[in-house]
Structures are given as structure tokens and as C-alpha cells.
Amino acid sequence: MTQASATGRAHAIRLRLRRRPKVLTLFVWGYIVWSLAPALIAIAFSFNSGKSRSIWQGLSLRWWTDGPGSMLHNDVFRGALEHSFTLAVLNVLIAVPLGIGLAITLSRWFGRGSGAVSLLATMTLVVPELVLAISLFLLFTQLLDIVELGTMAQVIGQVTFTLPFVVVITRGRMSSISTDLEEAAMDLGCSPLQALRLVLVPLLQPAIVASVVIAFALSIDDFVVTQYLSSDASTQTVPMLIYNTARGSATPALNATATVLVVVTALLVALGGLLYYALSRRQRLGAAE
Amino acid sequence: MAGGEVRLAKLVKAFDEVTVVDGIDLHMPGGEFFSLLGPSGCGKTTTLRMIAGFEQPTSGEILLDGKNVALTPPHKRNVNTVFQGYALFPHLSVFDNVAFGLRRQGTPRAEVRRRVNEALAMVHMEAFAKRRPAQMSGGQQQRVALARALVLKPAVLLLDEPLGALDAKLRKILQIELKALQQEVGITFIYVTHDQEEALTMSDRIAVMHEGRVEQVAPPEVVYEEPSTTFVADFLGTSNVIHAVATQATASGCEVRVGEFELTAGRGAIDARGETKIAIRPERVTLEPHGSTGPNRLAGMVERVVYLGNANQIIVRLPTGEALQALVQNTGEKLAYEQGDPVRAHLPAEALRVLADTGAAEIEEQAAAAA
Numbered sequence A: 001m002t003q004a005s006a007t008g009r010a011h012a013i014r015l016r017l018r019r020r021p022k023v024l025t026l027f028v029w030g031y032i033v034w035s036l037a038p039a040l041i042a043i044a045f046s047f048n049s050g051k052s053r054s055i056w057q058g059l060s061l062r063w064w065t066d067g068p069g070s071m072l073h074n075d076v077f078r079g080a081l082e083h084s085f086t087l088a089v090l091n092v093l094i095a096v097p098l099g100i101g102l103a104i105t106l107s108r109w110f111g112r113g114s115g116a117v118s119l120l121a122t123m124t125l126v127v128p129e130l131v132l133a134i135s136l137f138l139l140f141t142q143l144l145d146i147v148e149l150g151t152m153a154q155v156i157g158q159v160t161f162t163l164p165f166v167v168v169i170t171r172g173r174m175s176s177i178s179t180d181l182e183e184a185a186m187d188l189g190c191s192p193l194q195a196l197r198l199v200l201v202p203l204l205q206p207a208i209v210a211s212v213v214i215a216f217a218l219s220i221d222d223f224v225v226t227q228y229l230s231s232d233a234s235t236q237t238v239p240m241l242i243y244n245t246a247r248g249s250a251t252p253a254l255n256a257t258a259t260v261l262v263v264v265t266a267l268l269v270a271l272g273g274l275l276y277y278a279l280s281r282r283q284r285l286g287a288a289e
Numbered sequence B: 001m002a003g004g005e006v007r008l009a010k011l012v013k014a015f016d017e018v019t020v021v022d023g024i025d026l027h028m029p030g031g032e033f034f035s036l037l038g039p040s041g042c043g044k045t046t047t048l049r050m051i052a053g054f055e056q057p058t059s060g061e062i063l064l065d066g067k068n069v070a071l072t073p074p075h076k077r078n079v080n081t082v083f084q085g086y087a088l089f090p091h092l093s094v095f096d097n098v099a100f101g102l103r104r105q106g107t108p109r110a111e112v113r114r115r116v117n118e119a120l121a122m123v124h125m126e127a128f129a130k131r132r133p134a135q136m137s138g139g140q141q142q143r144v145a146l147a148r149a150l151v152l153k154p155a156v157l158l159l160d161e162p163l164g165a166l167d168a169k170l171r172k173i174l175q176i177e178l179k180a181l182q183q184e185v186g187i188t189f190i191y192v193t194h195d196q197e198e199a200l201t202m203s204d205r206i207a208v209m210h211e212g213r214v215e216q217v218a219p220p221e222v223v224y225e226e227p228s229t230t231f232v233a234d235f236l237g238t239s240n241v242i243h244a245v246a247t248q249a250t251a252s253g254c255e256v257r258v259g260e261f262e263l264t265a266g267r268g269a270i271d272a273r274g275e276t277k278i279a280i281r282p283e284r285v286t287l288e289p290h291g292s293t294g295p296n297r298l299a300g301m302v303e304r305v306v307y308l309g310n311a312n313q314i315i316v317r318l319p320t321g322e323a324l325q326a327l328v329q330n331t332g333e334k335l336a337y338e339q340g341d342p343v344r345a346h347l348p349a350e351a352l353r354v355l356a357d358t359g360a361a362e363i364e365e366q367a368a369a370a371a
Helices: A003-019 A020-046 A062-066 A077-110 A114-119 A131-144 A153-176 A180-186 A190-204 A205-221 A224-228 A238-245 A252-282 B044-052 B094-104 B108-123 B138-150 B168-185 B198-202 B222-226 B230-237 B360-370
Strands: B006-015 B018-028 B033-037 B059-064 B078-082 B157-158 B187-194 B205-210 B213-218 B240-250 B253-258 B261-265 B276-279 B287-291 B297-307 B311-317 B323-329 B342-346 B353-355
Touching: A020 A252, A020 B033, A062 A252, A077 A153, A077 A190, A077 A205, A077 A238, A077 A252, A077 B205, A131 A153, A153 A205, A153 A224, A180 A190, A180 B078, A190 A205, A205 A238, A205 A252, A224 A238, A238 A252, A238 B213, B006 B044, B018 B044, B018 B205, B033 B044, B033 B198, B044 B078, B044 B157, B044 B187, B044 B253, B078 B138, B094 B108, B094 B138, B108 B138, B138 B168, B157 B353, B168 B198, B187 B198, B198 B222, B205 B222, B213 B222, B213 B230, B230 B240, B230 B276, B230 B353, B240 B261, B240 B323, B240 B353, B253 B276, B287 B323, B297 B323
Parallel strands: B033 B187, B033 B205, B078 B157, B157 B187
Antiparallel strands: B006 B018, B006 B059, B205 B213, B240 B253, B240 B276, B253 B261, B276 B353, B287 B342, B297 B311, B297 B342, B311 B323
16 A cells, blocks of 8 residues: 555545534534524514414514513513512522532531531432422421511522532632642731631632522522412512413513513623633632743 | 741640651751751651641640740741742732732831832842732742742741742752842741752751651751761762671771671761661762772672763672662773772771661750751
């Protein structure tokens, strides 16, 4: 065999190898379309001019702001949106600081050998949500009189299942922060608490951003716990609203309400992603080139 | 600057069942460049961390200018540390890193600026004030770490293998700079290293540590020329350590027997008797042709010749089965010995040491006498 034909063959093999992933690429795009299409179709129908949520009759803002049946003029829809966002914000404000505190305590004061404690603290990750919802419901209705069903119970429930996510995210980041940095801070005159505030917390910023996004999204998305711990119509969230009305005579105003939720959450995730990227670039830990 | 005297008394540190530092006594007068030298796991870093306050001793005292600080938290001690991995804060600029300690003390803004610039100038890093740690090389980060610790004007500066991560050439340059810097600021430096060359180049005195204990404390030339234990002789450069039997005292030292040969050892524990070890540096061994006579000579056979560039390393097998290394300077002439040649090795009495593998107390005494 001549050398020229040998290189020709090698080239052909390389080409074949490079061509093969096309099947995979197709699969990836297929999946993306499959998973997004229903949401996109639902969003599109919120702009339908007719009452139908499946037959397109023309473009209008009738279900958004204009008509009497629009989302803007429907107190139930507006209330559900408001309540969804209220719960999400409260969940972020409570679960993120608590989870970060828990993570710091677990990694710094219990040491690395704290397997059992860590496992317990992240247990709710694997407990079926329905089990958690029912046990919290029984707890609040039978044992703990102070907590009434409604916003307070819903927030406690959501914080309970959000905490482990925040802990896992934060501990991941902490494992890349050398304890030398905190020791250096103390060496330079910080008390242990000051070292935490001035060195550890700033370095945890990417984890904090990621936790905020996750906590917000988990809250917005939640149905089981939030449903079980609700009291009346005033504590109805958008997912509950959709569940309760979607099978009945729903109008495209419901689609409009859901769209607000999707768009706000997507924007927040995108913003969080950008911020996370920027922060982790800025704080490349150690590593000199 | 006055002060900076450190005294360690019966210092012990045990982690669970393992005793890492096993009762060390050391005294570093103010302004000294003192090195803790030893292999990894010898307890040198733990000792340093106890002086810094990151570890609490299991027992014993740490006296800083006469005051026991063994239980004082790190932020209340007038000592600062340069960490092995530099530990610069990645979220802060060079300026803010160096200003960090001053700001904790509530130093006025203008003074912070002045002192930070001074400290950066001292390590030639003024031009880098706005950089972040990740945008600098290892050597540059090391200089900033030094400035960050020195700007607080501590009584004692602790350095934990600060040059460990740098390449050989840069290490040499920084060794010289560090020594000059220490003489300029005049404070006590306690320097932890496993690199004997580093310790020998910079230190006023060296404590050689082994398994949590101090083997010898002495100035560099004494630890190198007159190691008092087998471990020290072995750890500091290559040394020939040979089994011998000490028989009697002579006018010029101690008579020792190696196989059938009698030698006089003029240094070390010359009052030792019975089974012992003798040591000599390869560069002090001279080789002579077979048949040459005179005192302090051993017969042997050239086993291997290794070309080192500036010298030839010749391994001579002794009749006792032990190997003896001789270092012959490369003068440009052809080497007189080849593999398999019988030779005579001359071990001058004034370079031959009897090693004392005795307790640390005696060694301390010796060191005190030498100093």
C-alpha cells in the first residue's frame, strides 16, 4: 500500500468518526423541541383572539389586558400570581441564609467526617414530597397550634425541602475554598466571625446566586406541599390555580397567567446564570498560570 | 525593633492518639532568622501552627516576649504568617489584600495607603497594586503575601515553606531577598522548610527536627559540619555513615575500629565507647593509590564512578561491605581511578566524627556551648 492511499484512508476514517455524532445532535435538538413545544404553544395561545385554547383565531391582547375576561381584570388570577411570587421571595429570603449557615457549620465545625450529620441534614432530598407534605400537614393541624395553614405553613414547608439544595450547592463551593484563607484572615486580626463575613461569605457569592435561583424556581414550581398547606382561595398559587381550572372551562387568560410565571422565572435563571459566570470568573480560586 | 523573643517549653501536640510534636524546647532570641528543618511529618509545621495560634498545644508553653500565648487566639497574637499556598484573598486586589490587616485594626485611611505602598515597595510590587491574585505568577503572589504579613509590623514572622511551590531559579533569588528583608526589618523570622539548602543559606540557627523532636539546634555551619546525630548527618546533604567500634581515647580524639582498620576520629562524641557510628562528608574523603600508607586509611575497591559535571562521585566498597562515597573535584585531568581498581581512602581525623545518638537534652547543651 502506498503512503498516499494510507493517509487517504486515515482521512476517511477521521471523517466518518466526525460524522457519527450527527445522530446525537439530531437527538438533542429533537429533545429540546419536544420539551419546549408544549410550553411555547401554551404561551402562543394566551395571545389568541378567540376563547379556544387549541384553535388559533388571530392575535390579540384580549386575555392579557384588554377584555373583561383578561388576566389583568381577574382578581383570582392576579391573586394567584401575587401569592406565587410572595412565597418564592419569602422562600429565598429564609432558605438561602439558613442553608448557607447550615452548610458552613457542617463543613467547618463538624469536619469532613460528618457523614451521618450531613446525611440527616440532606435527608429531605430523598423523602417523597407527598410524604413530606402529609407529615407537615398533620404536624401543623394536630400538634403545632401556633402554625396555621396558609402562607406561614406554606413557607415553612417550602423552606424545608429547599434547604438541602442550598446546602449541597454551598458545600460544593466550600470544598474548593482552602481553610488557609480563613486562617489568613484570623492571622491578620479577624475574629472567627469576621473571617466568615469578610472572606468566606464573599467567596461563596457564586453559590449564593445559584441558591437564590434554585430556591425561587423550586417555590414557583411546587404544587404538592403548597397545596396541602394552603388554607383558602387567598393562598392559592398559580400551579394550584392551573390544576383547579385547567380541566374545567379555562380561557386563554390562564395561559397568560402561566406565561408571566414562566417568563419571570426564566429571566431570573438567565440573570442568575450570567451573574454566576461573572462571579466565578472574577474569583478564580488560587491557581496562578 | 525590640522584642520578638520566642520560647517554646515542653511543647506537645497530639492529634487523637498520634503525638506529632513530642516535647520540644527551643529559644529564639528577638531578630533571629530561625529555621525548623526536617522531613515531612517531623512536626515542624504543627510547631509553627501552634506559634501562630491555629493549633492549641496539648501541653507546654509558648512564650512570646515572656508572655504565655499558648491559648491566645490567632487574631490576638502579635505574629503573622506567610502561608505555603500564599492564601491571598482571591476576591480582593493586591492593595486590599495588603490593607486587610491594617483595616481590621482601624488604621486611618491615609495611613493605610501610606503603609500599604511602603510594604509593596519593600517587595518590589508597587506596580501590581490593582491586580488580583489570579492575575499574578507564583513568585509575585509570594511577594504580596510577604507584604501583607509585614505591613502589620509583627514581632515575629512565621513562614511555612513559602518557596515550596516555586521553580529552582526563582527560589534562589527569593532566598537572598528574604534574608536581606529580614535583616532590614530586624524582626524574628521562624522559617519552616524541608529543603536543607534553603535553611543553610538563610538561617542564623537551624533546629533539625525528626519525629516530633528536636535533634540538633545550631548555626548552619555547625549542623552541616558537626552533625550530632545520625539523622542530622544523613538529612543534611550526603554523609557517609559507617558502623564502627570506639575503643579508647587518644591524644587527638577517639580510636575507632572499622573491620580490621584502626582510625582516629577527632570530632563528635569522642568519649563514646563500644558500638557506634562514624560520619564523614564525601568531599572530605581523599582517594590514594593502592599501597599508600599512613594513619586513618581504609582499603577498598572502586565500585562505580559517577560523572556529576563539576565533580566525580566515586563509590568505594569497603571490606566490611559498606559503601563509602568520595567526591573528587573535576580539575580537567583524567581521573586516576576506574571501576574495579583497589584504592586507599584517607579519612582525615579532623573530618571524622563519632555520632552520638543520645537524647535531645545533651544536644541542646552542645548547641548552647557552640553558640
